[in-house]
Amino acid sequence: MTRIKVCGLVRAADVDAVNAARPDFAGFVVDVPASRRSVSPAEVRALAARLDAGIQAVGVFVDAPAATVAELLNDGTLDAAQLHGSEDAAYVSALRALTDKPLVQAFRVASAADVARAEASAADRVLLDSGAGSGRTFDWKLARACKRPFFLAGGLEPGIIARAVEAARPFGVDLSSGVETNGAKDPEKIARAVAEAHGADAPEAETTRAREQR
Numbered sequence: 001m002t003r004i005k006v007c008g009l010v011r012a013a014d015v016d017a018v019n020a021a022r023p024d025f026a027g028f029v030v031d032v033p034a035s036r037r038s039v040s041p042a043e044v045r046a047l048a049a050r051l052d053a054g055i056q057a058v059g060v061f062v063d064a065p066a067a068t069v070a071e072l073l074n075d076g077t078l079d080a081a082q083l084h085g086s087e088d089a090a091y092v093s094a095l096r097a098l099t100d101k102p103l104v105q106a107f108r109v110a111s112a113a114d115v116a117r118a119e120a121s122a123a124d125r126v127l128l129d130s131g132a133g134s135g136r137t138f139d140w141k142l143a144r145a146c147k148r149p150f151f152l153a154g155g156l157e158p159g160i161i162a163r164a165v166e167a168a169r170p171f172g173v174d175l176s177s178g179v180e181t182n183g184a185k186d187p188e189k190i191a192r193a194v195a196e197a198h199g200a201d202a203p204e205a206e207t208t209r210a211r212e213q214r
């Protein structure tokens with residue numbers, strides 16, 4: 001099973017669709033004016049409260065003040081924070097001092113050097129992407145070389161998830177544009193994406209199976 005995060009929820013109806021499909025993570029882009037998926041801290045509090053238990057709420061931030069991120073983690077609104085801007089090691093360490101909650105650092109991958117930067121991150125998990133909600137894929141062979149568990153993002157959609165998992169061997173996949181129709185989250189695409197990801201083998205499953213066969 002490969003974990004899946006459905007990102008960029010903005011309406012109560014989006015949360016209801018996610019509650020029905022049951023991905024592992026639901027993402028909210030918080031206070032990013034450049035994104036059409038941006039929600040305010042007050043909106044994310046209301047949306048996350050509507051999310052079913054068992055689905056983890058992830059806040060997606062772009063160079064936000066560490067105190068703002070920590071507040072939403074520590075007050076129980078969010079289960080994890082995804083850092084999707086140009087946050088550096090000093091930022092991750094400053095945020096780490098403010099919260100025990102998991103931190104996911106996103107890296108835009110255009111070369112092996114970008115994967116090496118992700119491998120060196122002090123964050124709990126890393127995410128390899130082509131951009132930020134760009135809807136574009138990148139060379140999955142680069143991601144496959146990553147020596148730590150990672151989320152694969154960028155241009156994923158129902159119908160190509162199994163192929164992406166086979167090519168990149170991620171811990172989880174992360175989708176936003178690919179589960180939208182006319183710019184709004186599409187319940188049917190979300191359900192298909194969750195079923196496809198959960199039906200795809202993640203590396204840890206492969207390892208367990210190999211161990212059992214020995």
Ligand SMILES: O=C(O)c1ccccc1N[C@@H]1O[C@H](COP(=O)(O)O)[C@@H](O)[C@H]1O
Nearest residue numbers: 007035132133134135153154155176177
């Ligand atoms: O979705 C956004 O608008 C966004 C804005 C700022 C930072 C990150 C954003 N989204 C992240 O982009 C990837 C997937 O995008 P897509 O499937 O290619 O549309 C995912 O990690 C989102 O969290």
